[in-house]
Amino acid sequence: MASVTKVLLLGSGELGREFVISIKRLGAYVVACDAYAGAPAMQVADAAEVFSMLDGAALAAAIDKHAPDLIVPEVEAIRTEVLKDYEDRGFTVVPSARATIMTMNRDRIREVAATELGLPTSSYRYAETLAEMRAAVAAIGLPCVVKPVMSSSGKGQSTVRTTDAVDAAFAYAAQGMRGDRKRVIVESFIPFDYEITLLTIRTRDGVVFCPPIGHRQERGDYQESWQPAAMSAAAIAAAEAMAKAVVDNLGGYGLFGVEFFVKGEEVIFSELSPRPHDTGMVTLISQNLTEFDLHARAILGLPIPAITQHGPSASAVILADRDAADFSISGLDAALRPSVPGVDVDVRIFNKPTTRPYRRMGVALALARAGDVDIARAAAREAAAKVALSYHG
Numbered sequence: 131m132a133s134v135t136k137v138l139l140l141g142s143g144e145l146g147r148e149f150v151i152s153i154k155r156l157g158a159y160v161v162a163c164d165a166y167a168g169a170p171a172m173q174v175a176d177a178a179e180v181f182s183m184l185d186g187a188a189l190a191a192a193i194d195k196h197a198p199d200l201i202v203p204e205v206e207a208i209r210t211e212v213l214k215d216y217e218d219r220g221f222t223v224v225p226s227a228r229a230t231i232m233t234m235n236r237d238r239i240r241e242v243a244a245t246e247l248g249l250p251t252s253s254y255r256y257a258e259t260l261a262e263m264r265a266a267v268a269a270i271g272l273p274c275v276v277k278p279v280m281s282s283s284g285k286g287q288s289t290v291r292t293t294d295a296v297d298a299a300f301a302y303a304a305q306g307m308r309g310d311r312k313r314v315i316v317e318s319f320i321p322f323d324y325e326i327t328l329l330t331i332r333t334r335d336g337v338v339f340c341p342p343i344g345h346r347q348e349r350g351d352y353q354e355s356w357q358p359a360a361m362s363a364a365a366i367a368a369a370e371a372m373a374k375a376v377v378d379n380l381g382g383y384g385l386f387g388v389e390f391f392v393k394g395e396e397v398i399f400s401e402l403s404p405r406p407h408d409t410g411m412v413t414l415i416s417q418n419l420t421e422f423d424l425h426a427r428a429i430l431g432l433p434i435p436a437i438t439q440h441g442p443s444a445s446a447v448i449l450a451d452r453d454a455a456d457f458s459i460s461g462l463d464a465a466l467r468p469s470v471p472g473v474d475v476d477v478r479i480f481n482k483p484t485t486r487p488y489r490r491m492g493v494a495l496a497l498a499r500a501g502d503v504d505i506a507r508a509a510a511r512e513a514a515a516k517v518a519l520s521y522h523g
């Protein structure tokens with residue numbers, strides 16, 4: 131076989147699928163891994179392995195079997211000490227084993243950002259027992275946001291507004307806890323004007339940024355995103371400086387999704403993913419290079435001479451509302467006919483084998499060539515609403 135870059139992708143969701151397409155276009159061979167067969171990235175990869183990313187022995191066996199040039203995590207929940215072990219033995223983990231370790235748990239990245247780098251964050255305390263939780267809430271004050279340190283997509287996360295709600299919030303977080311650490315973070319609630327993701331790419335030639343992406347979250351999961359987010363040049367510069375400090379600390383090459391809250395001119399660091407970000411799916415329509423293309427280029431050591439915008443753009447998610455294995459998706463014909471002239475729309479249907487309440491099954495994308503972000507947002511929402519899920523049986 132010709133010598134090509136071999137990638138082991140750990141996690142094979144919709145972000146992984148777009149990444150596989152991007153890196154395969156640059157000539158890579160990809161083995162896509164996830165806990166279930168037929169995952170979105172497996173549909174477009176060269177080979178697949180089915181195992182839990184939290185199963186250390188299975189993860190090590192997959193690395194041994196495929197001897198990849200690049201180990202590329204697509205999810206947060208991975209047996210990261212195995213990644214560290216393989217990095218120590220000369221394998222390349224994207225962006226770095228340290229980045230995966232520090233971002234898998236909220237408390238670790240918070241210590242890097244707030245304590246080591248001195249970035250502004252919400253005030254916070256940790257709790258491992260109900261008594262500690264009550265003390266943490268008393269110290270932080272109400273309202274506050276409670277999250278398991280190891281969780282994603284809003285799982286186990288809640289906002290506590292009254293003292294009565296503290297015990298239930300702890301129980302909910304404990305139940306939403308992923309992995310083996312029973313610890314929650316209690317954060318002061320930030321009454322932000324808006325929140326953004328700053329896609330930050332660490333390359334051999336330095337750190338580059340995409341224009342800020344605005345997004346709206348519900349239940350801790352993103353509903354729509356748009357680019358560019360209206361933000362002052364000074365606020366963008368502040369966010370870029372913080373993002374650069376964090377990604378330089380974490381090391382390695384690749385794209386990071388750095389999240390900030392913005393209140394007036396104040397920019398507050400929230401968290402980050404050392405990989406493409408779900409809200410960054412808007413770049414599938416907004417930019418010359420998508421976030422997946424940028425990740426691929428950065429990790430292959432290829433240049434990124436310019437990131438250019440096609441115009442104000444938006445994405446809107448297409449969600450399921452129940453558990454089903456027998457379902458179909460229709461309405462693409464209507465979805466792909468925008469009612470507003472001068473707008474391009476597109477969709478990505480992820481082909482996940484089963485649905486769950488709120489499971490993301492696709493995304494609608496819109497580009498308002500001559501309009502503004504509000505037109506793009508309305509067009510993306512309209513397209514998403516026209517895609518219909520039908521459940522059978």
Ligand SMILES: Nc1ncnc2c1ncn2[C@@H]1O[C@H](COP(=O)(O)OP(=O)(O)O)[C@@H](O)[C@H]1O
Binds near residue numbers: 275284319400401
């Ligand atoms: N301290 C906070 N104050 C206000 N809103 C918050 C706070 N923390 C989280 N949120 C809201 O919840 C969303 C999800 O929280 P986040 O910490 O990003 O968790 P996840 O890892 O699940 O994305 C954020 O995008 C924001 O909308």
Ligand SMILES: [Mg+2]
Binds near residue numbers: 389
């Ligand atoms: Mg987040």
